[in-house]
Structures are given as structure tokens and as C-alpha cells.
Amino acid sequence: MTATVFHRLSRTTGLGIAALVVLAACGGNDGPAAPVAAPEPGQYMPPEPPTGYTPKTIAYAGKDMVAAANPLAVKAGVDILAKGGSAVDAAIALQMVLNLVEPQSSGIGGGAFMLYFDKGADKLLAYDGRETAPRNATPDLFIGADGKPLGFLAAVDGGLSVGTPGVLRMLEAAHRAHGKLPWKDLFDPAIALSENGFAISQRMSASIAGVAARIEAQGEPGASYFLNADGTAKAAGTMLRNPELAATLRAIATDGANAFYRGEIARDIVAKVSGHPTNPGRLALDDLAGYTHKLREPVCAVYRVQYRVCGMPPPSSGGIAVLQTLGILQSFDLASLQPNTLDAVHLVSEAYRLAYADRALYVADPDFVRVPQAGLIDADYLKKRAKLISMQKTIGTPEAGTPPGVYHTMGRDNSPALPSTTHMSIIDRAGNAVSMTTTIENGFGSLQMVRGFLLNNQLTDFSFSATDAAGDPIANSVQAGKRPRSSMAPTIIFNAATGEFEGAIGSPGGSAIIQYTAKSILGMTDWGLNVQQAINLPNFGAQTNATTSIEKGSLIDTAAIRDGLKARGHTVVQTDSFTSGLHGVVFNGLRADGKAGLLARNPGAGTYAGGADPRREGTAQGND
Template identity: 50%
Template sequence: GVVGGRSVGVPGTVRMLELAHKQHGKLPWATLFQPAITLAEGGFKISARLNTLVAADPHLKKDPVAAAYFYKADGDARDVGVNLRNPELAAVLRRIAAEGSKALHEGEIAQAIVDKVQKHPTNPGKLSLADLADYQPKKREALCHDYQVATKDFRVCGFPPPSSGAIAIGQILGILKNTDAAAKPLQDGIPSADWLHLYTEAARLAFADRAQYVADPDFVQPPAGSWSSLLAPAYLADRAKLIGAQSMKVAQPGNPGAVKTSYAPMPDQPEYGTSHISIVDAFGNAVAMTTTIEDQFGARQMVTTSAARSGGFLLNNELTDFSFAPADAQGQPIANRVQPGKRPRSSMAPTLVFDKATGELLMSGGSPGGAAIIHYTAKTLYGVLNWGLMPQQAINLPNFGSMNGPTLLEEKRFPPATVEALRARGAEVREMNMTSGLQAITLGNAHGKKLWMGGADPRREGVVMGD
């Protein structure tokens, strides 16, 4: 069900941006689309990474529109460096620029989306015109927690459920604060085995709670009536006591307070790709925005309204973020099960860090990467706030983590002794490709003047730009 019509959720980003623009925008809506229209019409050079992903994907070329756009006539992926133009996408963007989000959610483009989903040859979906027309974005209160490093008090804010990012990162940082992690500095520029043991154990505890409790709050009550219960200092201090010298391998969820409905933990299943931007403007407005069509190339379905049928936009396979099983073997429901009108749990972790005393913004960051977003972002926050690194240095640190199973280490980045030391503590260690796409900006000082410093992940195509 990962590829095809059944996994497609209602695309909500344009409606969300329209609401944000209505409430906070300065420039006319239509002018904001111009750079994207110009890029779609003029094209971009195919990167080595895009070429590799297209060539390796077994499903993408089965869609005739995607096949015409991404592949040559002989079926091979278009070559690195070739200019890839998408006038069909430019036409869609022009319509949205002129008419607003209703251009996407009603009428010809909406009909093209529904046709694509409902008429998929092997895995049709039930997405309807009414689903698209009825979709409304939701504004939610940021989930914030205090974080202290030596004498500095920070306020770390992120997106609440249905995203699990802010809770999991807050739990990992809060649990680590209750260990002697602070006494374990970087060794030769990378985290030590002792520190990694503490981090991955904290991660197991956080991911156990994530699987148990986190889902769309319109459908699931948080423990003790508030998501903050999962970040309560006393609760995290208790959870930290479970960390010993040996790995717990698989942690059990905690009990931060009474829950109205008892849920079964969601079994682990793969999560995928995304994009992130962090921006601060001259007026002090800041945005950390993570956006996704879920897997790379989403549902592998490309929508077009043009007769040329050789471009357009890809549909998401966002519904794969729900639990594939509605209940466990005993029939206990899973919080993140599929329900009508429900938003799936995500791992997105757009994060803003403030000086607690003054309220001044100090950092904005986030990353793509499925469930590993949580680890990529936590690593960068810890690198900047605890180890005093520049954002680029923190991003460049090797990646690591655990989703409450094996310890994951970015391949070819850790010495064999580190891997062996973690195995000696009882962890199953997997060295693998961990392709973060971190973007972060932090407020720094140079010659007595405040300035923003940026970092972009060398593992993907990100860039840092400033005036």
C-alpha cells in the first residue's frame, strides 16, 4: 500500500501557507510564487543524488507522467547535469498564485488529483473531491520546554502532536540532563562511545513513549491531559534512572499520568524523506518549516493538467505514517491507527531555541529523514547548545540514534573501537547510510556585533544564503 492511490493523503501545505500569509504576510500572495514559477520554467540541473535516486527507484517509471519527466526514452534516468524543466508545474503554480488554495482544492486540478488516486491500476484510493474541498489547516500552540546548560537557560520550542518531533527531542535532551553526559566531551571531534551509550538509551526511552502515546490530539487524549506531562522534569528524571551500564535493547513506555483510553504501542515501520528550511528576516520574524510528501517521490504518482503529460507534481504517500495495524494481537487499539479525518503522526521537528530570560531567538533548525529527523535535530541542538559548536560543525557531526531497537551509526564515520565498545554494552549496532538534510541558523557574535550564522548539510543539496 506504500505506492499508488491508497496511500495518498489530502495535501495541506498550500492551505496552511495561505492561512499564514493572511495572518502574517507583507507581500502580495501572487508575487511570492514568482521565483518558483521561474525555476519550474527555466529548470534546474539534475544533481548526482537525484540521478541516483531516480535510477534506483523501481516504481517511479510505472507512472507514465513521471516516466516522461524523470527518464529518457530508453528508460534510463536523465543524466546528471541535464536541465530539468517543468512548465506543467509552473502552470499549476500560476493558477494558485492567481486564485489561492482553491485552485488546488477545487476544480480542474482537484479533479486531476482525484482521478490519479482513484484510477491507479493496481492500488486505487478513495480520496474524493469533498476530501480536498473540506480540508482546513490547524494552528497549534508550540510545545516548549526549558533546557539548561551550565549557567545558560534556553527555551526549546517545536511542533506538538500529531508531530512527535518536539516531544521526542525534549525527552532525549531532558533525560540526558539527568545523566553524566555533560562530562563526556567530543573525542577527536566525534561523540565518544560512553556518550553515545547514554544518548541511544535516552532515545530508546523517548521512542517507547512516542510509539505508545503520540497521535492526532483530535482523536487521542494526551497522558494526564497535557503533552507537557511527557516532558515534566520529574518524569524525565525517573526515566533516566532506567539507564544502566548495559543497553536495555528495547525500552518500555513510561507512565507520565493517567490516560483516558489505554493504547497499545505502535510497531516500528519505516519512515522516509522530507525537506526543511530555516529563515530569519530583517524584522526578526523567524520560520522553521519542515514539509514532506513522505517517501522519496511520494506515492510515485505525478499529476498534470496539460496535454503534454510530461511534468506536474508528485502526490504524497503520507497515509503510510499511520500504523499499518489498527490494534495489537490482543485487540488493544493503537493510538496512531487510521481513522477518517485524522492526521497521521509524523517525526517532523522544526525547532526554535530562545534565550529564556530575554526571549531572544538564538537558533532555528530542522531536517528531513523520516523517524531519524528526531536524532538529526537533537544532535544539532546538542552540538550547538552543549558542545558550543557552530551550526555547520554541529551538522557535520556523524549521525547516530536508535528507534528503540538497534543502535544506528552513520557508516564510515566512527572508529571500530567505538562500535565495539557499544556492542560490549549489549547493543546491536548497525552501521548504515544516514542521509540527514539539516539546515540550521544560530545567533552569534563577531567583533562585538550580533550576526546570524548558517549551516547546511553536505549530505544533501542544501545551501546557506544571506543578504
């Protein structure tokens, strides 16, 4: 790393040279990451294992921009845009390549949420491609013979945790409405890479190593695909080919999503799930054939007068929780505190606590539960919640509020919040934008591999029990056909006065997605950082207890900040597993009236700017 890069990051993000050295060292770039322990139901699970900290520089481009989790996938998206493809076209090509090069995080065996801004129609759409519980699922799905909730790994490894995949149906619907290039052409990059091979990245190899024993225990075909003969992870740089995936993608490219949801592929998926020798699931052919995506209304609110911030509505909790965090912070002069200070970490963590308390009680699939969505982001309600915050003492374990629209008592959720997710942000040359977060849930999903791709374990996003200790019903309990609550928070920001696009951002990271996304928005708005600087900011956060987690080795991981938080009642935990994967694009040019975009920090360098998280292997790139 050059001194110039160190100086730039030190000056703009507050990460000093020593802190960056520690971050790079603790990330473990030279070897596999240690496995992350599985949680019991209700516990927070940190994101995918850390694999290093590689500083990224902001990218500029004149016509379009892609920011996503792997360079090969980004190239596929950029090439599609160069051929005249739309943002949705690029997203499809990206997802197919990510299925191959980042299989631990997302793929056609999982689901996704996508915000799409149609510039020509001046309309924002929310596409819900979330998995659903099988029609034979019951509230006791994850209750063992002893009457107690199963341990996490007992639930996830095998067929029991597999929900009906949704991403392909959702992408097909979005393409029909907004695509420009032929559907079949969008699969070419992933098919070519599957047949010709690609070099396993350091991150993919480390991720395999973290779960190698579990992969081996599940047997073929995953064991021989990911592991060497001795059971160790295939090393970074190993050429990997996946002709089975190529055949699967070719069938979908030719016959559409029906090739996946009906016929031989569907039969193989169901056979894998229902025929698992020790942990069979309930997915059936009717579940696949009957899956439909949902087109929902985005959830939006104005922040600091200038910005209209929009996110994904339920069944994701991400959009509401991000907007609640911002709405609570409206009552404070956050800009005056500066980032990476004790007061800023304390204040933002307290806002998170209040948002997560409401999330745990109220948010679930709105087709099954009446979610008080408008009340949760009501400005007056959030002002009342903000009054609970003291700058001298933490709230500790927060209580949920009573927003307008609540009509009965709900129980506290106890679902584990597991990641394995990825995010992409895209804007095309027509000004249409995509912010899409896509997932198979835990790392490598359920570990069940079919026809070259992995199946999700999304059902473990439900509460493992249907009622809490007081006997109150839990909103996010298992029900047939229901979509499990998510924390995914794809976000698009607009100029509140004019409605013009300003930026798109989002992240993987389990329940911490909310914190990562909010942090970056605060960086770009209150603290005036560019998109890359905002992504670089140290991660920290809190949820539904007195624990405040801070990114180990970062600027905020100092004795002064740790002791200052403890003096205010926080229980402080240092973690090297705050592995966000933020990817963002912003309008960086000048409008027709000669004014710069609200998030433009270097107007003239390019029409668009893009940033990628230094904690993962993604990049940002566009066409000039």
C-alpha cells in the same frame, strides 16, 4: 577539498581526515545510489539514499539568513528577503522552488509543519499543514485480502496511500497573517525555473535512479519526466523543464489555494488517485474542498537553565521526543563526556530509546486521541526515566513509561517510518523566524504525478493495523479525517531568561529526524559548537530495540566504539544511509546590552550564522 577545510572539520567536529575521506567515498558522488529496500510494517526505514559528503562552511550575514536544501531554492528565499519579504514570504518561495528541484522530498502535493516566531508580537505559533485521511478511509485501509497488513510497496505505489495535501492551505493562512509581499509574487521564481529549465542536480538524479523501475511501472506522465527512453534516470546536468507545473503555480498565484483545492486541479488529483488501475485510493473532491490547516500550541521546555527549546506538538511526535531526549539528559553531565566518545554515544542512544518507546505508545493526532503531552515532558517524570539508564549496560528493548495524564492502555504502533522530507530555517530582517519541515513522505511520494507535481503517500505513516498483538488499540491507527503521526521536528530555541530568539533548526530523515535534531541541539548547547559544526557531527541513534545505528565511515565508526557498545549489550549496525538534511540559523551578534547570543560562537562575523548539512546539497546564505 583543501587541507584547510579538512583541518577545520577535524578540529571542530571530531571528523578526522581519514573519516571524511571514507564518508565521501562511501557516499558515491560518482554515480547513483543503490535503492533502499522497503520495510515491513513496524520496521525502521533509513533516510533517502546517500549521495555523498560535501563539507560546508558556516555562513554569516548581517540582515537575514536562509538555510535550505537546494541552492536554487535558497537563492529564491534570499531574493525575497532582499525585497523586504517576511520569513513566511521566503518560505513560500522556497517551497515552490523545492517542489521543482527536489521533487523527491516535498511539494504542493504533500504537507508540512511550521513554527513561526513573530518577533513584534513576541509569540511563537505552530502551523499544522499535515495531510488528512480521506473521509472514506477505514481502519482496515492497509489490510490485504488475506487479513494481514500489506507490504510497504504494495501500499505506497498508487492511489491508496494518498492523503489530502495540506501545505498550500497552511502557507496561505500563514501568509495572510504574516506575509508582506503579494502572494502572487512569491511564485515567480519557481514559475520562471519551471518554464526556462534547470539543471538536474546529482542528488536528484541519484534519487531518481534509486526508484527508476518503480517510476517506469507507474507510467505517464512521471516516466517520461524523470526517465530517459530506455528507463534510466536522467543524468545530472540535464536541463529539465516543467511547463505543466508552471501553469499550476500560475493558477495558484492568481487565485490562491482554492485553485488547488477546488476546480480542475482538484478534479485531476482525485481522478489520478481513484482511477489508478491496480491500487486506487479513496481521496474525494470533498476531502480537498474541506481541508483546513490547524493552528496549534507549540510544545516547549527549558534545557540546562539557559535554553527554552520549542517544537511541533502532535500529531508530530518530533517536538515531544526531542524534548524528552533533552529532559532525560538533564540528569547527566553530558558536556564532560565530549562528543564522539563511547560514553556520549551510549548515553544519548539510551535517552533516544526511552523517548521512542513513549512515542510508539502515546503520540497520535490529538483531535482523535488523548495524548498525555504535558506528562511526557514533565521534568519529574523524565528524571525517573533517566534513572533507568546505566553507563555500563544498555536498556536493550525499552518499555514505555507511565507519564502523568495516561488514562488507559494503548497498543504498540507498527507503522513504517518512511522519509522523503526537507527542512528550511529562515530569519528575516525584522527578527521573525521560520522553522519548517515539509514532506511528501517516501521518496517521490506515491509516484503519482498530476499537473507537474507529485502526490504524497502520507497515509502509510499510520499504523497498518488498528490493534497490536495483545488486542490493545493503537493510537496512530487509520481513521477518517485523522492526521498520521509524524517525526518532523522543526525547532526554535530561545533564551530562557529573556525570551529572545537564539536559533532554528530541523531535518528530514523519517523517524531519525528526532535524533538528527537532538544531536545538533546538544552540539550547540552542551558541546559549544557553532551551528555548522553541530550539523557536521556524526549521526547515530536508537529507537525501540537493542540496535544502535552509527554513521558508516564517521569518527564514531571505529572498532573501539563498536566493540565498546557491544560490550554494553548494544547490537551495532553501521549504516551509510543516515542521510540527515539539517539546516539551521542562529543569532550570532550582540544584544543591546552588549552580550552575545547564547549560540553565538563568532560574534562580530555577522548578525546571523547559518549551517547546511554536508550529506545533502543545501546551502546557507543571507543579505548584508
